[in-house]
Amino acid sequence: MQIHGHSSIDKKHPISLYSSKQLYAMEQAWFSEGHDSFGLMQQAAWQMAKHIEQLYEKKYLNHHSSASVNFSHRHNHQYRVSIWVGKGNNGGDGWLIAYYLKQAGWQVQIVTVGFEDSDFSNSDSDQVNSDKSDTTAISNSKSSITDAQKALQVARSANCKYERFEDSQNDLRSTALQADVYIDALFGIGLDRTPEGIYKQAIRAFNELTEQNNGLAIAVDIPSGVVASTGEVFDRIAIKADATLCLIARKFGLHTKDGVDYSGQVTDIPLIPYQVDNVAFEPVAKLITTGQAFSPRRQNSYKGSYGHVLVIGGNRIDGSQGMGGAAILSASSSMAAGAGKITVACHEAFHGALLTSLPDAMTINLHDAQGVQHLIKAASVVAIGMGLGRDDKAQALFVNYIQAAMTAKKPIVIDADGLYHLASLQLKNDKLISQLREYSTDNEVCLTPHSGEAAKLLNKKIHEIESDRLSAIKLCAQTYGGNWVLKGAGSLVLERGLDQEQVYVCGVGNAGMATAGMGDVLSGVIAGLLAQQDLEPEMRSLHQAVIIHGLAGDILVSQTNQYNSGKSDRGHLLIGQRGLQAQDMPVAIRHVMQLLVDS
Ligand SMILES: NC(=O)C1=CN([C@@H]2O[C@H](COP(=O)(O)OP(=O)(O)OC[C@H]3O[C@@H](n4cnc5c(N)ncnc54)[C@H](O)[C@@H]3O)[C@@H](O)[C@H]2O)[C@@H](O)CC1
Ligand SMILES: Nc1ncnc2c1ncn2[C@@H]1O[C@H](COP(=O)(O)OP(=O)(O)O)[C@@H](O)[C@H]1O
Ligand SMILES: [K+]
Incomplete structure (x- = not known):
């Protein structure tokens, strides 16, 4: 847990906090204005890729990079990232992050959790020719497939390597799983029950791997296992993140109860101009970290x-x-x-x-x-x-x-x-x-x-x-x-x-x-x-x-x-x-x- 140093009181404004229901409603309001959902996912992933790069450089190169990172291939050392994806849209974000980091010269390894072989072969039939691999071609491809499936295709068409966790789980020392940065894109705000079976094993393995390798653990949107609307973690099964890249609006669950222990440093990626004055999006709470300044006392008092x-x-x-x-x-x-x-x-x-x-x-x-x-x-x-x-x-x-x-x-x-x-x-x-x-x-x-x-x-x-x-x-x-x-x-x-x-x-x-x-x-x-x-x-x-x-x-x-x-x-x-x-x-x-x- 983060402990704050207070040689003086910092003056951060309260931060509005929202439930997952509200988050979905914000997205829907945006889509109903005619905006494209896959476009939003691309935006989210692109911005997260930039933040991941900055977090990497801060940790490993010990400097803060400028706001706009110049993505370029690294000649001396390839940055290694292991991206763990689930089947929902949080996983979709993960596939696209893989795509953008690969473009930027990273060595990318994707670990899928809960996928059947058929999930890959089904998408093969919709596969866009890899010669023409770009996200636009795929986003315009068959609209019957979900955004997460489109994202999977984008990453595959760019030849991002992936393997099923189910196939590698017994060998956490496998070189395929060694990385500098681990990205958690297993569950986002859709988590609504205790992760069991393969999901529980994957969350445990992710935490073990990051610890063993002193890797940087970054959660997409919210650490998988934390319930966005309550901050609850079932049976202590959740990703322990060093940093969380919080999409659209700040989740209530990141700041109360168990969420506090799992989220690490939270960075906002707002993406859409949600209507703050709209009653539907009235925050459920406000996060406060500082008090009101006191006025000095009147001298003539007792x-x-x-x-x-x-x-x-x-x-x-x-x-x-x-x-x-x-x-x-x-x-x-x-x-x-x-x-x-x-x-x-x-x-x-x-x-x-x-x-x-x-x-x-x-x-x-x-x-x-x-x-x-x-x-x-x-x-x-x-x-x-x-x-x-x-x-x-x-x-x-x-x-x-x-x-x-x-x-x-x-x-x-x-x-x-x-x-x-x-x-x-x-x-x-x-x-x-x-x-x-x-x-x-x-x-x-x-x-x-x-x-x-x-x-x-x-x-x-x-x-x-x-x-x-x-x-x-x-x-x-x-x-x-x-x-x-x-x-x-x-x-x-x-x-x-x-x-x-x-x-x-x-x-x-x-x-x-x-x-x-x-x-x-x-x-x-x-x-x-x-x-x-x-x-x-x-x-x-x-x-x-x-x-x-x-x-x-x-x-x-x-x-x-x-x-x-x-x-x-x-x-x-x-x-x-x-x-x-x-x-x-x-x-x-x-x-x-x-x-x-x-x-
Ligand atoms: N719609 C969009 O365009 C955008 C979505 N975004 C991403 O989408 C995420 C939300 O996506 P989803 O609604 O698909 O939710 P998730 O990606 O969290 O996945 C939910 C799925 O997992 C299942 N599930 C929940 N708990 C489970 C458990 N314990 N064990 C096994 N399965 C479980 C649910 O039944 C559901 O099928 C956000 O957190 C964010 O990362 C962002 O990309 C912003 C744009
Ligand atoms: N892990 C924690 N993080 C932040 N504050 C805490 C934590 N644990 C306890 N506190 C705070 O310390 C106080 C403990 O109050 P309480 O449980 O009533 O103690 P007691 O009854 O023994 O006086 C509360 O204000 C609580 O919010
Ligand atoms: K996540």
Whole structure:
């Protein structure tokens, strides 16, 4: 997975993301305007061939070639490419890439997967005389054959060598399979089920070969095995690409869930001017990698100008060890994100520990219902649920405090055990659920489940959530109202505006953050931003909080930021993904807040 270095925050615009259904609709819209589908495939392949050449030169010759590559035969060393094609149009792209790279002087070997001998002999009957081998002649040939078959003919007529994977699979060391660059054109956006049998073997062999030969693995459109609309990879069977050449428009699945691990560096090849204003092509989500710049604070201000966060959590059920850390992490992250004041309502057993690590905080006993309700009225934001406990007593507190927060019209952040209680209340048809949904139409309510919590909230299995995270977050919002984060690699954020909802995919963060307490940190950042009413709505938004959290995690493990001298300005040693702890986050959050002011 790519880790971003952030010595300053780069200012990339959000990237629109689409489902495969939308991609097919865009193509169809283009064809219905009279454009030729094989012509589009030729364009796609030609442009990909140029990018492949550039990627090759970047890796092996260690330089960036100019935008327009001068395709010429190489005298000293022939570039070797192994192109793996399936039977759909993704394979069609592969055949044509073979044709163009061969023209450019590459040594081309095609490996077909799932083809019968008859697939080649059938096309022999339509074969265009190789003397006249050009793509135009073939594109004008029999229209009854598919674009992929035409592409196959083009490559064959140019004498590109090919062999069936089925015939060579037992000998991965065969020289025919040795190459510098491996192109994955097995499946594109049409993949809709687990690759099995020969396909599974081919994907495994492709990955093994690229690794053994230290080859460059480049995926056409999307790594085969990744589902374009969801980012799911079935049974971990997918091409592990160093680079993906993404055709027409950016696929949602490249950036969330498993897709993040398989896509490598993604390059867009837009090809057609799809109508962005057309409702049919409204992106399903936007990929964000950077936050909004913060304005400097007014000099004439005081702690009250930046809000008062009340964290409610950190309980100890009789006889248990307790969960004070959750509230402490959330509170310290709130302050790191800039909240003016913080009070923690936690079990008294943790007051000492809290004050030792965060002397800036005020404390109150979680079970002092009157006192906490009083504080809810005084707070700017209420964040509830982190380590609150799941027993009946904790649920009674949860209901009581949520009611108080709604009466006092406070923004509410609900996480962890708070979500557990919501799920139980929903099953019991409790009136709190409809009250909260109603409340969320005019007031800020943020809910932040991971897949396990979302499964409980929707009364589904975790794999059902994971197989379609986009639908899951939408269903959460429909059922409970409010703004949502569905946490995990490529966290999804759903925010409801006045008349429409917007989904974001968080393009920062890393697997080092898969440790206990990181969610508590996120709830703190969300509350800390919401508390600062001097900020514009966009800067206090949920997606801003998720980005700050992810950037902070990346900064801690990055190889390229100021921490990599071995020591940070605060004397901490560089931290890696393994061993990153939630308690490391507040210092990095402060750093990101500063970078965003500077940017
Ligand atoms: N139509 C066009 O002109 C263009 C198409 N493009 C390419 O076309 C691709 C989409 O083509 P297709 O719709 O043919 O889709 P694919 O090339 O992804 O292939 C889909 C075929 O594979 C089968 N399949 C799906 N999952 C399978 C599995 N697990 N095991 C075995 N078979 C499986 C499907 O039933 C279908 O027959 C894009 O990703 C892109 O690469 C681009 O060339 C742009 C232009
Ligand atoms: N692989 C990952 N890539 C990016 N972010 C991650 C990854 N794993 C975890 N995170 C982030 O870390 C946080 C973990 O939250 P959560 O699972 O609720 O932890 P906890 O409940 O222990 O506090 C979430 O914001 C999540 O998106
Ligand atoms: K592919």
